[in-house]
Amino acid sequence: MAKLRGRGYASVNYPTGMNLGGDPSQALIHATTTGTFVVSLSSVDLGQGLKTVVAQCAAETLGLPMENILVDTADTDTGPHCMGTFASRGTHRVGNAVIMAAAEAREVMLAVAAEELEVDAGDLETDGTGYIQVKGAEEKRVHITDLALAAHFTHGRTISGRGIFLKEKNDPVPETGEMDPDSCQAHACTVAVVEVDDETGVVEVLEMHNAYEIGRALNPAMVAQQVEGGAWMGMSHALFESTEPYYPTRDHGPGDFNEYLMPGPADIPMYHNAILERPAGNGPFGAKGIGEMTANAPIPAIANAIFDACGVRLDTMPFTPERVLRGLDELRGNHH
Amino acid sequence: MASQVVNLRVNERSREFLAAPGTSLLSSLRDALGLMAAKRGCAQGSCGTCTVLLDGRPVMSCLVAVETVDGASVRTLEGVARDGELDEVQAAFLEGFATQCGFCTAGMIMSAEALLDRNPDPTREDVVEAISGNVCRCTGYGPIVDAILDAAARRRP
Structure with a gap:
């Protein structure tokens, strides 16, 4: 009886967004009287960080601090249209729409500043801290708070912008099946190191090495969150989670968190993550989607590591002790 | 009744x-x-x-x-916050990106406060044990464990 160590890897190419009948998302931006830019979206943030990334895109494009951006994702009845947060499309679709809206709002902002400062809009720049100033004569400047007040109460202008990103519908070529189903593809590889206890059948993941090529990491800390959270979820699906452990029968299905097994904080492996950035031409500042794909590669990587460790080839998740032991029995010629 | x-x-x-x-x-x-x-x-x-x-x-x-x-x-x-200022655990969670959807965060922070109240110098194993009753579905736990250890370090005189 021994603990057998093995290593396996798996790779994934993952599409950003999808084709559907055309895949659009819209964004609207307007400045309040005090120079807060409200980004109105119907795209929902349920923890994936969309609001943060969108605020970054808006701030970068407007040339204003993040503090001046307020992202409002309140109401899909009244907000501008979004297809939804799925297919790892949020950063790409919504980011692009927000950049377009912010670029239009920036043009208006500079036009109003030109009126206010009595200069040519082409001579103006933003300093990134909240001022719009004359290039080469920085003392001639106006703060966005004063400018927004002036826009509303003196010039009668709205500082606003509209944005949309549309992935157009694309049909397959009947003869070849060729088509353009997504906007770009992110790539990843996971190497998993596991230990298989050949007496109990328990599999422990010791290390996970994750390499991701994701265009551009708009927020590297949130990318790391997504990679590790996804790796955990992949490990969880690989080793623990099932709503129907004896599928197709529904016997012994878990009814609560006591029975629905997941790895806890004591079960996490050592992670090593590498992020490669090769900006996508059509991505917001080059970003591709890094969403669902993070849970994908860990699962076959763990399956391959189990095979490497003990010779058992499992193709049904989760890779429970029972399945490992049955596989070992079969290898030893002990058929039941 | x-x-x-x-x-x-x-x-x-x-x-x-x-x-x-x-x-x-x-x-x-x-x-x-x-x-x-x-x-x-x-x-x-x-x-x-x-x-x-x-x-x-x-x-x-x-x-x-x-x-x-x-x-x-x-x-x-x-x-937990004092006079509108985040305490060490909250600050460590925020700066350590230890929260994503946020649904587990309140419970995680209270489990951490209880741990640090009784053990100001916990090991990684102590932290893991302290949050073993708290489920997180987003982070994979690593950033949360790191944040609690960071909070302990911040609280040391």
Whole structure:
């Protein structure tokens, strides 16, 4: 009886967004009287960080601090249209729409500043801290708070912008099946190191090495969150989670968190993550989607590591002790 | 049985309210006192997102019948920040990217506060043990464990 160590890897190419009948998302931006830019979206943030990334895109494009951006994702009845947060499309679709809206709002902002400062809009720049100033004569400047007040109460202008990103519908070529189903593809590889206890059948993941090529990491800390959270979820699906452990029968299905097994904080492996950035031409500042794909590669990587460790080839998740032991029995010629 | 008056000292304030028999501490906090940080996740003591400190000890507030703790002292996430300033655990969670969807965060932070109150210098294993009753679905736990260790370091003189 021994603990057998093995290593396996798996790779994934993952599409950003999808084709559907055309895949659009819209964004609207307007400045309040005090120079807060409200980004109105119907795209929902349920923890994936969309609001943060969108605020970054808006701030970068407007040339204003993040503090001046307020992202409002309140109401899909009244907000501008979004297809939804799925297919790892949020950063790409919504980011692009927000950049377009912010670029239009920036043009208006500079036009109003030109009126206010009595200069040519082409001579103006933003300093990134909240001022719009004359290039080469920085003392001639106006703060966005004063400018927004002036826009509303003196010039009668709205500082606003509209944005949309549309992935157009694309049909397959009947003869070849060729088509353009997504906007770009992110790539990843996971190497998993596991230990298989050949007496109990328990599999422990010791290390996970994750390499991701994701265009551009708009927020590297949130990318790391997504990679590790996804790796955990992949490990969880690989080793623990099932709503129907004896599928197709529904016997012994878990009814609560006591029975629905997941790895806890004591079960996490050592992670090593590498992020490669090769900006996508059509991505917001080059970003591709890094969403669902993070849970994908860990699962076959763990399956391959189990095979490497003990010779058992499992193709049904989760890779429970029972399945490992049955596989070992079969290898030893002990058929039941 | 009739409802009864319950007195609790919640986040250093005396609070008095009516509770029907069997009402959970969690429901009392959320519904009677309007303290919404503690979440109702599984309502059976399995997920930990309702964790609060009861006389200094972490409890699943969904499992505590409030009439049985009349007169007790309760600390919730709302009572952690001081004068509008985040405490060390909150700051470490924020700066360590230890929260994503946020549903587990209130319970995680209260479990961490309880740990650091009784053990200011925990090992990684101590932290893991302290949050073993708190489920997180987003982070994979690593950033949370790191944040609690970071909070302990920040709190050391």
